Amino acid sequence: MLxxxxxxxxxxxxxxxxxxxxxxxxxxxxxxxxxxxxxIILVLSLLSIPLGSGGMGGGFFLIFLFVIEWLxxxxxxxxxxxxxxxxxxxxxxxxxDDLSPVTLGASMVRNLLRTVDFLPLFYLVGLVTxxxxxxFQRLGDLAAxxxxxxxxxxxxxxxxxxxxxxxxxTSLLRPEQTSIIEFLQRSSQLSEPRQQExxxxxxxxxxxxxxxxxxxxxxxxxxxLGVR
Amino acid sequence: MNLDKLQVNACLRSGWQAVDLGFxxxxxxxxxxxxxxxxxxxxxxxxxxLVFSQSPLWSLLFIWWLKPFWxxxxxxxxxxxxxxxxxxxxxxxxxxxxxxxxxxxxxxxxSVQRAFDNPVTVLEELKGTxxxxxxxxxxxxxxxxxxxxxxxxxxxxxxxxFGLVVMLDFFTPDTLGxxxxxxxxxxxxxxxxxxxxxxxxxxxxVMPFHTMxxxxxxxxxxxxxxxxxxxxxxxxxxxxxxxxTSHRAGMISVIVFAGLMTLxxxxxVDAAIEHDHESSRQLIExxxxxxxxxxxxxxxxxxxxxxxxxxxxxxxxxxxxxxxWLELFKDWAEVLSNIAAWVKVLLVLAFxxxxxxxxxxxxxxxxxxxxxxxxxxxxxxxxxxxVTPESLPPDVPAQVMALWAEAGYxxxxxxxxRASLSRLIDKYELAFRASHTEAECAxxxxxxxxxxxxxxxxxxxxxxxxLAYGHQLPDSETIEGLCDGWTAELSDESQ
Numbered sequence: 228m229l230x231x232x233x234x235x236x237x238x239x240x241x242x243x244x245x246x247x248x249x250x251x252x253x254x255x256x257x258x259x260x261x262x263x264x265x266x267i268i269l270v271l272s273l274l275s276i277p278l279g280s281g282g283m284g285g286g287f288f289l290i291f292l293f294v295i296e297w298l299x300x301x302x303x304x305x306x307x308x309x310x311x312x313x314x315x316x317x318x319x320x321x322x323x324d325d326l327s328p329v330t331l332g333a334s335m336v337r338n339l340l341r342t343v344d345f346l347p348l349f350y351l352v353g354l355v356t357x358x359x360x361x362x363f364q365r366l367g368d369l370a371a372x373x374x375x376x377x378x379x380x381x382x383x384x385x386x387x388x389x390x391x392x393x394x395x396x397t398s399l400l401r402p403e404q405t406s407i408i409e410f411l412q413r414s415s416q417l418s419e420p421r422q423q424e425x426x427x428x429x430x431x432x433x434x435x436x437x438x439x440x441x442x443x444x445x446x447x448x449x450x451x452l453g454v455r
Numbered sequence: 456m457n458l459d460k461l462q463v464n465a466c467l468r469s470g471w472q473a474v475d476l477g478f479x480x481x482x483x484x485x486x487x488x489x490x491x492x493x494x495x496x497x498x499x500x501x502x503x504x505l506v507f508s509q510s511p512l513w514s515l516l517f518i519w520w521l522k523p524f525w526x527x528x529x530x531x532x533x534x535x536x537x538x539x540x541x542x543x544x545x546x547x548x549x550x551x552x553x554x555x556x557x558x559x560x561x562x563x564x565x566s567v568q569r570a571f572d573n574p575v576t577v578l579e580e581l582k583g584t585x586x587x588x589x590x591x592x593x594x595x596x597x598x599x600x601x602x603x604x605x606x607x608x609x610x611x612x613x614x615x616x617f618g619l620v621v622m623l624d625f626f627t628p629d630t631l632g633x634x635x636x637x638x639x640x641x642x643x644x645x646x647x648x649x650x651x652x653x654x655x656x657x658x659x660x661v662m663p664f665h666t667m668x669x670x671x672x673x674x675x676x677x678x679x680x681x682x683x684x685x686x687x688x689x690x691x692x693x694x695x696x697x698x699x700t701s702h703r704a705g706m707i708s709v710i711v712f713a714g715l716m717t718l719x720x721x722x723x724v725d726a727a728i729e730h731d732h733e734s735s736r737q738l739i740e741x742x743x744x745x746x747x748x749x750x751x752x753x754x755x756x757x758x759x760x761x762x763x764x765x766x767x768x769x770x771x772x773x774x775x776x777x778x779x780w781l782e783l784f785k786d787w788a789e790v791l792s793n794i795a796a797w798v799k800v801l802l803v804l805a806f807x808x809x810x811x812x813x814x815x816x817x818x819x820x821x822x823x824x825x826x827x828x829x830x831x832x833x834x835x836x837x838x839x840x841x842v843t844p845e846s847l848p849p850d851v852p853a854q855v856m857a858l859w860a861e862a863g864y865x866x867x868x869x870x871x872x873r874a875s876l877s878r879l880i881d882k883y884e885l886a887f888r889a890s891h892t893e894a895e896c897a898x899x900x901x902x903x904x905x906x907x908x909x910x911x912x913x914x915x916x917x918x919x920x921x922l923a924y925g926h927q928l929p930d931s932e933t934i935e936g937l938c939d940g941w942t943a944e945l946s947d948e949s950q
Contacts, residue, residue, distance in 0.1 A: 229463040230463065230479075231476050246475075247478075248471070249474065249478045251604055251608075255603065347618050348622075351619075353613065377469070377472060403691075409682075410689075413682060452927060453925065
């Protein structure tokens with residue numbers, strides 16, 4: 228089954244999950260970072276003019292240029308939860324492939340190998356390697372053992388509707404409970420006939436038809452949400 | 456449309472995640488997609504290149520312009536692959552590329568969300584007002600993502616095209632005499648051919664990803680609007696319940712049948728069971744021989760050349776000689792055992808003396824050990840929350856509301872909760888222990904006997920548990936109520 232989900236089982240049998248991120252959002256993140264770097268370099272070059280272009284000023288400018296070109300992504304990735312400003316805007320982040328935070332070494336490797344990913348022009352190698360594996364890792368990612376994942380958004384407060392809860396008549400597994408809760412929470416987005424159609428699948432559990440079935444399911448959902 | 460056979464995991468995704476899923480779909484079905492794409496494209500390309508053999512860049516323009524025409528079959532094939540179906544009849548496919556094609560080649564050619572809108576024309580076969588209405592519902596909040604997809608895929612096309620040209624330029628020896636540019640920097644004819652072929656390659660290579668990303672966005676919207684994930688989950692649930700019922704009925708009939716069998720012909724049943732044991736034993740053995748039980752390991756060591764396994768086992772000659780020599784002292788054995796007995800007594804006495812000395816030496820600290828500690832200190836940390844009074848801000852409710860307003864829901868409620876615990880320890884001297892759970896703490900508060908306080912703390916505990924363990928956020932009114940309650944019950948002014 229096709230999915231962007233990436234799963235790691237850690238000792239203790241716990242599954243960690245993350246959504247891997249493909250080339251399109253990463254392109255935008257890169258473009259934003261490129262812009263930011265460009266602005267910084269522009270400002271620095273203006274500042275170094277008074278120091279004289281030949282001697283001191285030129286030297287300082289070249290050192291800053293080196294630092295920004297090579298260390299900008301590394302510093303942000305290591306000290307800002309794997310996110311450069313561009314990645315932060317796109318809500319994506321770099322992480323090790325065992326889903327632990329990215330380390331200095333890994334970040335160095337993945338960013339030094341940008342030069343290879345850039346070949347022959349504009350990241351063609353990077354794009355091809357990204358599309359040649361399921362986890363969208365470019366060459367630098369493969370070498371450093373890192374991934375780019377999307378950062379899950381924290382849930383917003385959901386307004387609880389006033390519903391009389393109802394205990395389900397049979398025992399349900401956890402994913403089944405979740406889907407009934409989803410039915411309750413998303414029912415405002417679903418059309419009436421679609422709600423009835425969905426509820427009719429579970430007639431064996433609600434023992435009701437049509438609108439009553441929908442109502443019963445919503446009440447069971449409220450019960451699973453902890454309303455008593 | 457049979458959702459049981461859906462080949463992608465139906466769940467709610469953000470727009471970008473849907474685009475990523477589309478890239479995965481293109482990866483998974485690239486063979487079918489390319490065949491369907493090249494079927495109309497290949498003859499078209501050959502004809503165009505022949506016609507414009509002196510200025511091939513024109514053919515590139517036409518191929519690019521005719522994209523809506525030749526990227527329809529891939530979309531159609533992908534929609535069949537999505538539900539694991541056969542591609543369908545040829546006649547159906549034949550009419551597909553020309554359906555409602557004129558607007559798509561004229562004024563809709565520059566639509567920025569073609570990949571997203573395509574399924575409505577190709578798969579739902581809607582036209583005119585019906586199409587417009589449908590798109591209005593579908594677009595929702597995904598227009599930005601569809602635009603982004605179009606933009607990035609266009610950039611990818613440029614990137615691939617120029618990348619290929621540059622790579623060719625790198626690897627073409629100068630001695631070959633092929634020049635891409637003339638002395639004025641304009642393209643030569645061979646240069647034009649290179650650019651055209653690279654451009655066609657780029658358009659073809661990027662097409663599946665672009666089309667599938669748009670298709671995945673469309674799918675994502677359908678999953679959202681029609682709750683496919685809920686339907687699949689409900690169907691599984693209904694199937695499971697049905698299976699459980701039929702399984703139970705099956706079990707009952709087996710038991711009844713087995714009962715009848717034992718009544719009528721016990722010998723046959725015994726034979727069946729024995730055979731069962733035999734086969735199960737074999738099964739167990741075969742399982743035990745599997746990889747999971749036991750492993751083979753290759754170990755490498757340094758050894759002398761003339762060495763053999765037997766040498767290791769043999770008792771050396773000198774040891775036999777030594778034992779034989781000991782035999783001569785047989786008579787001395789009694790004397791020796793006497794001496795040994797004395798040595799044993801001496802050792803036991805020495806050990807006892809050592810114990811006595813140690814006891815004398817450390818009597819003071821040992822006697823203190825048994826006594827109870829004068830007073831048990833209040834815990835500083837409960838369930839990982841710091842509950843010392845020093846860790847709290849001066850105005851707890853204000854801080855909580857500020858955090859809540861900044862969307863730090865978890866921090867806000869945890870601050871309120873630990874502030875309450877801290878106050879309960881400080882003010883009411885409740886004997887919480889680090890091993891207590893939240894509910895046990897609430898029970899202790901109830902046992903303290905102040906009804907309003909215990910009612911308040913129970914509400915707070917519940918809100919906290921729901922957020923901390925259940926990820927269910929309370930609404931803002933509840934938090935305001937809890938903050939007011941805190942001022943009334945637990946702040947310095949309260950009684």
